[in-house]
Every structure is written in C-alpha cells, then in structure tokens.
Amino acid sequence: MGLFDRLRPGRRSRADGQAADLKYLREWTAQRTGVEAFIEPKTTVTELTVVLVASDGEWTRRRVGGEAGARRLSGVLQTPVYDVQKVGYPQRMRDFDARRRIERRRELREELEEG
Numbered sequence: 001m002g003l004f005d006r007l008r009p010g011r012r013s014r015a016d017g018q019a020a021d022l023k024y025l026r027e028w029t030a031q032r033t034g035v036e037a038f039i040e041p042k043t044t045v046t047e048l049t050v051v052l053v054a055s056d057g058e059w060t061r062r063r064v065g066g067e068a069g070a071r072r073l074s075g076v077l078q079t080p081v082y083d084v085q086k087v088g089y090p091q092r093m094r095d096f097d098a099r100r101r102i103e104r105r106r107e108l109r110e111e112l113e114e115g
Contacts, residue, residue, distance in 0.1 A: 021062045022073070028052060028060055029077045037081040038089065039070045051089075052079070057096025 029035045034055025042048045046063075050070045053059045064070045074081035 018065060018069075021064070022076070025052060025060070025062055025073065025077065029079065032056075032058065035077070035079050036090070037070065037074050037077070037079045038084040038087075039067065039081060040084050050081075051084070051093075052077075053090055053093050055092070057090070057092035057094075057099075059093050059096065 029052060032054035035052050038051045038053060040046075040049045040051060040061070048064070048066050048070065049061050050064045050073060051059055051061045064073050071081060
C-alpha cells in the first residue's frame with residue numbers, strides 16, 4: 001500500500017479485502033454441504049487461489065494469501081483441502097458447469113422466441 005492510499009476514498013487495504021473474502025467464504029460454506037477446498041497454483045495472471053466445491057458441484061473461487069493461507073482457511077472452514085495439480089477438479093464441478101451452460105442456452109432461446 002502506498003503512502004497516500006489510505007487517504008483515497010473508496011480504497012480498501014489488502015487486509016480489508018482478505019477479511020471480506022474470509023467472511024464470504026465462511027457464509028458460502030455454511031450454506032452448503034460437503035464443501036471441499038482445492039488449491040490452484042499461482043500463474044502469470046493470477047495469485048494462488050482456492051476453489052470451494054459443494055456436494056452438488058456449485059463452486060466459488062477466491063485469493064487466500066498463498067498456500068499457507070489456503071491451509072489456514074481449510075482449518076477455519078473445517079473442510080478437506082486438495083492440490084488441484086495432483087487430484088484435478090472434481091467431476092461434480094464440471095457437471096455443474098455443464099448444467100449451467102444448458103440452462104443459460106435454454107433461457108436465451110426462450111427470450112429470443114418471446115421477442
């Protein structure tokens with residue numbers, strides 16, 4: 001954070017962003033069953049992230065402050081944690097995405113037929 005960043009309106013510090021992400025992930029996990037965490041590696045475009053996947057395949061992704069942050073998050077949320085490079089993404093996540101694509105296409109087709 002720069003010297004004058006605190007004085008700019010509407011700017012959040014990294015700690016504020018992490019606290020908001022943790023709150024979101026806690027709420028997301030509490031509202032779903034069978035949640036597991038999958039650590040995604042850092043790339044040239046993104047920081048290390050964690051993907052939480054529920055038993056129905058619904059998922060969410062957030063930055064968590066590196067691998068140590070992901071492991072701590074897993075402890076806080078009481079979820080198992082896996083390395084996506086070793087185990088891959090769960091099939092239920094891919095199935096969920098496929099269902100969502102079908103639903104979006106169906107909605108679009110219905111909108112086009114109405115208008």
